[in-house]
Amino acid sequence: NAQGTRWNKNIITYRYLLYTRDLPRSTVDFLLETAFRVWARASSLTFVRMHSHNADIMVEFVTSDHGDLYPFDGPRGTLAHAFGPGLGVGGDTHFDDDERWTTGKTGFNLHVVAAHEFGHALGLKHSRNPESLMYPTYKSSRGASLLASEDVANINTLY
Numbered sequence: 001n002a003q004g005t006r007w008n009k010n011i012i013t014y015r016y017l018l019y020t021r022d023l024p025r026s027t028v029d030f031l032l033e034t035a036f037r038v039w040a041r042a043s044s045l046t047f048v049r050m051h052s053h054n055a056d057i058m059v060e061f062v063t064s065d066h067g068d069l070y071p072f073d074g075p076r077g078t079l080a081h082a083f084g085p086g087l088g089v090g091g092d093t094h095f096d097d098d099e100r101w102t103t104g105k106t107g108f109n110l111h112v113v114a115a116h117e118f119g120h121a122l123g124l125k126h127s128r129n130p131e132s133l134m135y136p137t138y139k140s141s142r143g144a145s146l147l148a149s150e151d152v153a154n155i156n157t158l159y
């Protein structure tokens with residue numbers, strides 16, 4: 001498939017295609033923007049938002065079967081998924097809109113989930129360290145802005 005292990009560039013584009021109705025658009029923009037900034041601060045990567053045409057990371061909120069081989073599963077379970085770097089679907093990040101997306105501790109914290117997913121979209125795999133942002137299970141207590149030192153090391157090993 002189109003997925004490689006890393007982007008062969010430091011300027012990565014993204015575009016929001018479909019929003020959730022759980023939050024105002026401006027809030028979704030802020031939560032996703034700050035999730036990109038978590039990785040930009042820890043690395044040499046720069047993220048540029050596009051409002052048209054194709055971007056490396058196409059972001060959308062979708063439910064159930066949504067046109068790729070990985071249909072979502074209704075409330076809870078899988079919250080989101082992201083394809084690894086590459087052309088076409090590579091980097092694309094989908095959030096399950098059957099989840100309740102929030103800014104806080106109830107529902108699922110969009111900032112935390114997005115920061116994790118964008119890690120995948122950049123080529124990072126899961127970590128066995130519960131402190132890592134790339135730990136496979138969601139914990140509402142974690143603040144995505146605090147990347148574990150392991151996450152910083154991993155993104156800088158890759159880019």
Ligand SMILES: COc1ccc(S(=O)(=O)[C@H](CC(=O)O)C(F)F)cc1
Nearest residue numbers: 078079080081112113116136137138
């Ligand atoms: C902390 O961020 C996340 C944790 C767990 C998930 S998940 O439960 O949706 C996970 C998908 C993933 O690891 O990206 C599962 F395999 F579906 C998404 C984001």
Ligand SMILES: [Zn+2]
Nearest residue numbers: 116120126136
């Ligand atoms: Zn993951």
